Amino acid sequence: DAKTTQPPSMDCAEGRAANLPCNHSTISGNEYVYWYRQIHSQGPQYIIHGLKNNETNEMASLIITEDRKSSTLILPHATLRDTAVYYCIVWPHGSSNTGKLIFGQGTTLQVKP
Amino acid sequence: DTEVTQTPKHLVMGMTNKKSLKCEQHMGHRAMYWYKQKAKKPPELMFVYSYEKLSINESVPSRFSPECPNSSLLNLHLHALQPEDSALYLCASSQERGEDTQYFGPGTRLTVL
Numbered sequence: 001d002a003k004t005t006q007p008p009s010m011d012c013a014e015g016r017a018a019n020l021p022c023n024h025s026t027i028s029g030n031e032y033v034y035w036y037r038q039i040h041s042q043g044p045q046y047i048i049h050g051l052k053n054n055e056t057n058e059m060a061s062l063i064i065t066e067d068r069k070s071s072t073l074i075l076p077h078a079t080l081r082d083t084a085v086y087y088c089i090v091w092p093h094g095s096s097n098t099g100k101l102i103f104g105q106g107t108t109l110q111v112k113p
Numbered sequence: 114d115t116e117v118t119q120t121p122k123h124l125v126m127g128m129t130n131k132k133s134l135k136c137e138q139h140m141g142h143r144a145m146y147w148y149k150q151k152a153k154k155p156p157e158l159m160f161v162y163s164y165e166k167l168s169i170n171e172s173v174p175s176r177f178s179p180e181c182p183n184s185s186l187l188n189l190h191l192h193a194l195q196p197e198d199s200a201l202y203l204c205a206s207s208q209e210r211g212e213d214t215q216y217f218g219p220g221t222r223l224t225v226l
Contacts, residue, residue, distance in 0.1 A: 032212075041201065041222070042219055042220065043117075043119075043205075044156065044205075044217045045217070046214050046217075087155065093211075093212035094211075098169060098211065099144060099161045099168070099169065099210040099211050101146075101156075101205075103157075
């Protein structure tokens with residue numbers, strides 16, 4: 001079972017920041033937070049991941065709370081092409097990792113003009 | 114370059130047919146994965162290969178037969194499928210099995226008549 005909870009859907013105006021929350025209250029010390037997105041009928045696309053520090057790349061920023069029980073993915077200037085299902089996944093590093101990514105239901109982000 | 118390619122993009126087959134799905138990556142990754150995604154559901158892991166050896170089979174029916182001929186190539190052989198096997202089949206790869214980021218291909222949309 002997925003270890004994360006996300007809102008099923010969100011709307012965002014084009015050009016504005018999209019803030020997608022994720023709850024992972026049972027996260028373990030060796031588990032990273034990963035974000036993927038899936039545009040309709042395409043393969044999931046890796047966005048970003050982090051352990052406890054905030055991370056930023058060319059696609060997005062990831063803000064993880066100090067207690068690591070929740071995180072927020074930020075798309076700074078959403079475009080219509082960012083409309084997708086966004087998955088937040090906790091993913092252990094170390095020998096306990098079998099390679100099995102467990103996707104939850106994700107958040108459907110609709111970016112509107 | 115994080116490209117994983119999959120062929121064909123679409124496949125329609127009858128229940129008595131034998132067909133194969135192909136996945137290829139040239140990133141030097143040593144782990145490859147098959148996932149299955151039903152409509153409006155998240156992807157679910159089917160198989161994991163590590164260094165060309167099957168390391169995880171998620172209790173997949175024998176009508177699905179994976180094969181890893183070399184480190185760049187992953188096949189999924191299909192035989193005697195049922196209409197409920199219609200889905201998007203996704204291939205992914207990562208540097209090593211486990212904690213490394215998985216990169217997904219675009220998927221093969223399979224319809225079983």
